[in-house]
């Protein structure tokens with residue numbers, strides 16, 4: 063920076079409505095510790111997280127159904143991954159059982175060498191939940207599928 | 213629709229920070245250079261199209277307060293913001309405005325001043341419900357797709373590093389490029405810090421301040437103003453779904469680029485892209501992306517992108533040079549980056565690319581890419 067040139071700044075806060083489908087999805091994470099998808103009546107895909115309409119077919123979803131809780135690892139960033147604030151976690155795409163889309167979330171409780179595509183994972187829910195995607199704290203590798211609480 | 217051509221281009225030096233110019237001044241410098249290259253003044257411009265990701269700078273309505281820098285006073289001036297494709301979207305919008313018959317001369321200017329904002333915050337401000345909390349930021353987002361691409365295609369870190377080396381070597385011939393590293397080696401790329409496996413710092417584009425402008429003229433006007441206009445032969449856009457989970461295997465399938473290229477090639481009559489395209493200027497924010505784009509653009513068979521870079525096919529002196537400007541890997545002012553791809557393609561066809569000119573470039577391809585897999589494809593040619 064050159065002292066002869068001046069700059070100015072601003073700090074703001076934003077709030078966004080999640081919408082009907084995402085609200086229901088996030089409340090289910092909070093109250094039931096369940097993951098829900100919605101089926102498109104046209105392409106028949108189960109979209110998870112649940113959406114109110116199918117982005118491909120432009121029609122409203124009409125079937126609400128539970129997916130997972132287990133899934134398989136489709137992609138992951140091999141740690142260490144500096145952009146995540148918590149070093150024991152990394153980024154992943156997970157194919158939840160019963161869903162036709164991948165789910166973006168975090169992986170935890172793993173030994174890095176064990177990570178591979180196709181690995182079975184299960185969700186770990188946060189003890190304190192508030193209707194937020196991180197009510198599902200992360201997914202962890204499992205031999206046998208079971209949802210756990212921390 | 214009538215034919216339209218690019219008759220002038222202009223850009224600023226791309227740099228880490230331009231504290232010497234505000235956004236309007238930066239835009240004005242690129243616009244003035246493009247108008248001068250076209251041999252006209254701003255009075256002859258009928259309409260202005262701007263491209264900028266205002267979220268990065270955190271200042272709304274840039275078309276209003278920066279538009280004057282593009283000579284937009286008392287003229288129709290609009291702004292387009294579509295992420296990484298902002299610049300190619302604006303280039304295509306400007307082409308539509310001109311080719312539709314609405315306007316004879318259209319000025320397109322894209323710019324970004326990353327130094328003025330928190331770009332990582334801007335990236336993080338994508339989707340408030342999902343991505344922002346678990347997968348924000350371009351590097352991790354890319355690394356996720358790259359890990360799948362590498363697993364399925366078997367490209368190596370060294371092959372990706374060769375792309376990074378090629379870009380910075382080419383950039384050294386381009387006086388406007390931000391990162392100019394003529395003697396960069398594969399080893400240096402592989403030794404640079406790991407940002408997110410397998411992406412090293414030198415595999416990734418920089419964040420730049422810069423602007424780039426194009427002047428379009430309609431058939432009947434273009435030939436009078438320019439000895440060798442760069443005629444637009446195809447301009448195709450494809451958008452994908454915005455949730456990252458819906459983009460599983462994104463780099464492997466790259467359905468938007470694949471489909472846009474197929475449509476563009478069909479319009480121009482290209483059946484063998486590697487032979488029929490003389491030069492390509494593609495939007496590669498990370499080295500691995502360029503390899504994936506080779507496949508999606510049909511430059512090689514699926515799984516053969518690593519061989520293409522190993523064999524030097526896409527080097528300056530290869531059969532199909534890719535990114536003679538140094539590409540996004542060497543300069544990335546986001547709102548300008550797509551315009552830069554189109555400007556470089558036009559400069560090549562017009563024979564005005566200076567030290568990075570590819571001899572006898574008659575057909576040039578330019579692409580845009582947005583991080584959620586949005587794609588634009590343009591084909592420019594010396595012939596109408």
Ligand SMILES: [Zn+2]
Nearest residue numbers: 102105116119
């Ligand atoms: Zn559908």
